[in-house]
Amino acid sequence: MSARIIDGVAHAEALRARVRETVARLNVSPGLAVVLVGDDPASQVYVRTKSRQAQAVGIAAMDHRLPATTTEVELLAVIARLNVDPAVHGILVQLPLPAHIVTANVLRAIDPAKDVDGFHPVNVGLLATGRSEDGFTPCTPLGCLLLLKETLGDLAGRDAIVLGRSMIVGKPMAQLLLNENCTVTVAHSRTRDLADRCRSADIVIAAVGRPGMVRGDWIRPGATVIDVGINRLVSADGKSSLVGDVAFEEVFAVAGALTPVPGGVGPMTIACLLANTATAAFRSAGVDSPDWSLAA
Structure with a gap:
């Protein structure tokens, strides 16, 4: 006996294709703001990959690269601007953050309606109460x-x-x-x-x-x-x-x-980020978001 290999690459490609097809039907281009603080090499690779894949499915990727010396106050000010920017539907702050910044404070500052990482306490609570369809996972x-x-x-x-x-x-x-x-x-x-x-x-x-x-x-x-x-x-x-x-x-x-x-x-993680961003754009436009189940 040997296991069936679950091909995450193929499944992620299928999910991205569904995101691309549904995004094409929207009257607005979903916008994903990715905030990177510092120059951690792994984080830089992740951000480049996320931005490239976002653009490939019709999502506008907006990278905000800040120096490692950025203070928590300065980072919170960037998030506050993104929260009210109508072109931004999803906000992702790349983790880990520099040690002088309190991660919990940053995650709480993101508008839950734009928290496509699903880490805001509101979205955590929706998942815990069985209402994940109203937030982000x-x-x-x-x-x-x-x-x-x-x-x-x-x-x-x-x-x-x-x-x-x-x-x-x-x-x-x-x-x-x-x-x-x-x-x-x-x-x-x-x-x-x-x-x-x-x-x-x-x-x-x-x-x-x-x-x-x-x-x-x-x-x-x-x-x-x-x-x-x-x-x-x-x-x-x-x-x-x-x-x-x-x-x-x-x-x-x-x-x-x-x-x-x-x-x-790994490939599914980024594909789900794109799906969450598309969902945020659908909700912003007052349109029901799709069911992203791969078998749907």
Whole structure:
């Protein structure tokens, strides 16, 4: 037995195509403002990728690059201007921010109606109360959910375990699964008998940031495994590679379906950002936003 590979690249391409088709029907061009503070190389790559993909689907990308010395007050002033700019439908502040800026203050300052990252407390609350359709869901968990629904169909009644409890992935992922009527366990660094708990799950979401942590003997035969981890390893000869939180070859031999790293969840994250931005533009125009489910 070997797992079916869940091709995040192909699924993301399909989602981007749906975004491009629906955006073309709007009378206005959706606008996405991406704010980058400092010169972190990884963040710069992410911002370039997001902007390029936004433009490819008809979304106007507006990059705001600020020096690392930018104060919190100055950053909040930029966000305040974007909040009232009618050409801007979505605002994304690239994380992490420099240490002298309080991230929570910045995220709270974004208009919830333009918070396409889904991190504002209002959007967190809407997700927690089962009203995510009225707000925005964080892009990585949303991408995971779309992949799961495309792979498994109806998720109701399935046992799921989420490894990791971050506000960016773990907690919203657990809430999304609960909203789909799964039975959900959230595991973390103090969870006992973690391998046994994983073996009882139909769905395993690995989002802990520890390369190869989830082993083959942790997985129930036929389970679906979503690997959210992105870990860069450097070999003795200086070559670098990206690996996930799952021991891929081991899990591939046991699971029913598995996302690779790279090429799994990552592409879906950006595609979901574009979908959220399109949704914001639809709402601004007073038009019902589409259902972005891949199977729709």
